[in-house]
Amino acid sequence: MSSRIELPLQPSLAVGLLAATPWLAMACFVLVAGVAGKGLLLLGLAPTLAGAFFQFRGTGLMGGKRAITALKVSDGQLYVQLGHTRTVAMEVAGASQLGADLTVLKLRPVGTRLFAYSAILLTGNRLVRGNVPEDEFRRLRVWLRLGRSQPSPV
Known part of the structure; x- marks a missing residue:
């Protein structure tokens, strides 16, 4: 029996900038080359921006x-809440x-x-506001590293 993990995600400017970085780098290249x-x-x-x-x-x-607005682990299965409604x-x-x-992820x-789908999970510090609570994030990392059942060989 596995413990339940619920990890709500909060909006974060830092996470948004991390996600947009490849597109912004490509936009800079296009601008310089142009x-x-x-x-x-x-x-x-325009498409890269x-x-x-x-x-x-x-x-x-x-x-x-x-x-992705929340992650939940229940009975050894990862569930993702999409757009505040669908799991x-x-x-x-x-x-x-x-x-x-x-x-x-x-x-x-x-x-x-x-x-x-991609999810960026970032803990906060004094300079940057993250999008996940640190304790639940730690529990999810442990589950991802150790707690998942491995697929059985066929």
């Missing part, structure tokens, strides 16, 4: 139907990165390889 003589590349500036905006809004401000059972992909203060619904 100004340096490849003017046609400037057409890509739109991508940054949607990542910031979805991951940092938790807006939209696909935004879906998820599997954690091997591409997830676990750290002491920052964790990036790559998730997909149980039984499918489509519709991948």
Whole structure:
């Protein structure tokens, strides 16, 4: 019998900026290349800035139907609350990165390889406001490292 873990996520500007960083880096590249003589590349500036905006809004401000607003572990299964209404059972992909203060989870619904989701979990400190409570985050990290049952060999 496993203990229950409930991890609500809060909106966080720092998490939004982390999620939007790849898009912002691409926008900077497009801008520099466009100004340096490849003017046609400037057409890509609007889509990259739109991508940054949607990542910031979805991951940092938790807006939209696909935004992950809470994580819950019950009976050894991870459940994710999407958009404040729908709860879906998820599997954690091997591409997830676990750290002491920052964790990036790559998730997909149980039984499918489509519709991948990402969650950035960040604990706060004096300078940065995170999006998760530290005690529940610690319990989730322990469960992710040690508590999940391994798939049985076929």
